[in-house]
Amino acid sequence: MTSLGSYLHRHPRLRLAGLLSAPLLWLVVAYLGALAVLLVSAFWTVNGFTGEVVREFSLANFRTILTEEVYRNVSLRSLGVAVSVTVICAVIAIPMAFYMAKVSKYKNALVIAILTPLWASYLVKAYAWRILLANGGPMDSIFGGPGYGIGATILVLSYLWLPYMILPIYAGLERLPDSLLEASADLGARAGRTFRSVVLPVLIPSVLAGSIFTFSLSLGDYITVQIVGGKTQLIGNVVYANIGAANNLPFAAAIACVPVLIMVIYLVAVRRSGALEEL
Amino acid sequence: MTDSSDPAIRLTGLRKSFGAVDAVAGIDLDIADGEFFSMLGPSGSGKTTVLRMIAGFELPTAGTVHLGGRDVTRLAPFERDVNTVFQDYALFPHMSVLENVEYGLKVRGVKRAERRRRAEEALAGVRLEGFGARRPAAMSGGQRQRVALARALVNRPKVLLLDEPLGALDLKLREQMQVELKAIQREVGITFVFVTHDQDEALTMSDRVAVFETGRIAQVGTPEEVYERPASSFVAGFVGTSNVFTGAAAAALVGRQGTFSVRPEKILISDDSGPEGTVAEVVYAGPVTRYVVDLDAGSRVVVVAQNRHSGAPLVARGHRVRLSWHDEHIVEIPSATKETAHA
Numbered sequence: 001m002t003s004l005g006s007y008l009h010r011h012p013r014l015r016l017a018g019l020l021s022a023p024l025l026w027l028v029v030a031y032l033g034a035l036a037v038l039l040v041s042a043f044w045t046v047n048g049f050t051g052e053v054v055r056e057f058s059l060a061n062f063r064t065i066l067t068e069e070v071y072r073n074v075s076l077r078s079l080g081v082a083v084s085v086t087v088i089c090a091v092i093a094i095p096m097a098f099y100m101a102k103v104s105k106y107k108n109a110l111v112i113a114i115l116t117p118l119w120a121s122y123l124v125k126a127y128a129w130r131i132l133l134a135n136g137g138p139m140d141s142i143f144g145g146p147g148y149g150i151g152a153t154i155l156v157l158s159y160l161w162l163p164y165m166i167l168p169i170y171a172g173l174e175r176l177p178d179s180l181l182e183a184s185a186d187l188g189a190r191a192g193r194t195f196r197s198v199v200l201p202v203l204i205p206s207v208l209a210g211s212i213f214t215f216s217l218s219l220g221d222y223i224t225v226q227i228v229g230g231k232t233q234l235i236g237n238v239v240y241a242n243i244g245a246a247n248n249l250p251f252a253a254a255i256a257c258v259p260v261l262i263m264v265i266y267l268v269a270v271r272r273s274g275a276l277e278e279l
Numbered sequence: 280m281t282d283s284s285d286p287a288i289r290l291t292g293l294r295k296s297f298g299a300v301d302a303v304a305g306i307d308l309d310i311a312d313g314e315f316f317s318m319l320g321p322s323g324s325g326k327t328t329v330l331r332m333i334a335g336f337e338l339p340t341a342g343t344v345h346l347g348g349r350d351v352t353r354l355a356p357f358e359r360d361v362n363t364v365f366q367d368y369a370l371f372p373h374m375s376v377l378e379n380v381e382y383g384l385k386v387r388g389v390k391r392a393e394r395r396r397r398a399e400e401a402l403a404g405v406r407l408e409g410f411g412a413r414r415p416a417a418m419s420g421g422q423r424q425r426v427a428l429a430r431a432l433v434n435r436p437k438v439l440l441l442d443e444p445l446g447a448l449d450l451k452l453r454e455q456m457q458v459e460l461k462a463i464q465r466e467v468g469i470t471f472v473f474v475t476h477d478q479d480e481a482l483t484m485s486d487r488v489a490v491f492e493t494g495r496i497a498q499v500g501t502p503e504e505v506y507e508r509p510a511s512s513f514v515a516g517f518v519g520t521s522n523v524f525t526g527a528a529a530a531a532l533v534g535r536q537g538t539f540s541v542r543p544e545k546i547l548i549s550d551d552s553g554p555e556g557t558v559a560e561v562v563y564a565g566p567v568t569r570y571v572v573d574l575d576a577g578s579r580v581v582v583v584a585q586n587r588h589s590g591a592p593l594v595a596r597g598h599r600v601r602l603s604w605h606d607e608h609i610v611e612i613p614s615a616t617k618e619t620a621h622a
Binding site: 177179180182183184185186187188189190193197198201202 | 334335336355356357361362363365366367369370371372373382383386387430431434
């Protein structure tokens with residue numbers, strides 16, 4: 001063992017290769033490979049008569065997505081849901097994380113409290129909300145709504161992804177020294193001013209980091225919307241329907257490229273702000 | 280409301296408890312207008328907590344804080360006419376140097392043109408002209424320190440509080456900043472309250488020094504008073520090095536019962552007269568050499584001698600020597616204090 005250890009010590013490149021080969025293999029085969037297959041098959045079509053995949057390059061799927069109004073609407077609706085969920089999560093998470101990081105004496109307990117919902121199954125939580133939102137259920141009898149639909153979808157997705165927004169903001173606030181808040185007060189700023197001028201600007205990268213989670217998770221969701229969304233259709237549902245009932249894998253791949261494209265645009269925009277270093 | 284005869288800061292019966300611990304255990308103190316006042320003490324002696332109560336970051340458990348005759352005990356930091364230079368400088372990382380300096384003026388609604396002019400003036404006052412566009416992260420420790428100073432001074436507060444502001448700088452820079460701070464204070468004429476655990480810093484810069492010991496003030500006085508006539512053996516030991524004689528050694532060396540202190544540089548090594556002892560340690564330190572001598576009378580003393588000659592120290596380990604000092608350099612320490620020797 002010692003001879004192998006000292007041999008590796010003298011050959012740093014070999015050491016690096018040993019360290020990286022397994023994760024690289026995983027990345028290339030499982031991750032990039034799957035993405036490549038998705039991209040390639042999006043340009044195939046299905047023979048309407050036999051139901052077999054025609055492996056020839058064609059832009060027909062993308063033409064359909066761009067020209068048919070229903071797909072444009074589904075894409076825009078999904079984008080709207082993802083943006084709403086992200087905004088709601090940020091608005092709730094900022095004061096909560098601030099309280100956790102800067103005010104409360106029970107930081108650790110609160111972090112655990114934020115994390116525990118993540119231990120429960122996604123499906124269980126979504127069905128719990130289905131019961132809460134049911135006609136004549138608790139939400140209905142107390143607030144008179146909102147019932148199943150797009151509003152319920154946004155509500156439940158915000159609930160599901162909130163921890164992913166709180167944690168990066170909390171981490172960002174933990175790194176914000178108390179002395180900055182004191183210095184602001186010392187220089188004459190009241191709490192609101194300090195929050196706007198000192199806390200928020202320092203927090204922007206953390207909020208963006210959290211938004212990557214809430215945005216991408218919402219954009220790809222198709223289960224919550226099936227459970228509480230009523231007749232609402234999102235991109236995920238269209239993909240799912242084309243894989244199953246319609247048996248049109250190429251079209252499913254093509255429409256799956258829409259959220260990928262949106263996420264790439266979003267990530268490039270976020271990268272410019274330096275938020276990726278907060279992850 | 281404000282009377283010119285009022286001290287800049289008056290602390291009355293000031294206490295602060297954190298749970299069962301009294302961080303500050305009753306402090307009465309007046310700091311005069313325009314004074315350079317240092318709070319000196321080991322860590323945990325309560326000096327920073329006192330500073331934070333003057334600034335308004337901590338509310339006292341009991342007692343009052345008056346600034347220029349006005350009771351500010353319960354006021355928020357933004358309602359007090361003081362500014363603070365923080366130990367970690369606390370510069371806003373997302374703002375440029377100029378925006379940092381302008382912040383206090385902007386918050387108080389000073390017009391853009393005027394605050395720009397004043398901020399640039401303040402930066403010039405700390406020799407940082409032309410640095411306004413930089414981010415704090417792109418500056419050295421000493422420069423950041425000066426930005427923090429400019430950011431506080433630009434508001435022209437009645438009192439400037441400095442919380443160990445030189446602690447993070449290296450020795451050369453620290454000595455340079457000590458001189459600079461003193462010059463700035465003389466020029467602006469603002470009351471400076473300076474917290475430090477470095478006795479050299481406190482002695483060289485201050486008009487007066489308060490020595491803190493476990494939440495109380497052990498002694499207040501000019502640097503010379505505190506150094507030459509320590510009021511307790513704690514002060515004698517903390518401010519400079521001190522030889523403290525008690526019990527039988529005191530009776531043998533001084534001729535009286537009591538607790539006495541004599542500074543190492545006041546003791547001469549002679550051959551002919553005075554108490555005799557053995558040299559236990561010789562430490563050469565450039566301009567001076569420190570000798571540790573075990574006296575036959577039963578006390579260990581430190582002697583500091585100027586190296587007027589060149590070459591090796593004159594006295595080596597194990598030598599027998601006699602020590603002498605003038606009677607006026609023997610300081611009797613009031614007996615109410617704890618009898619612990621500090622070296």
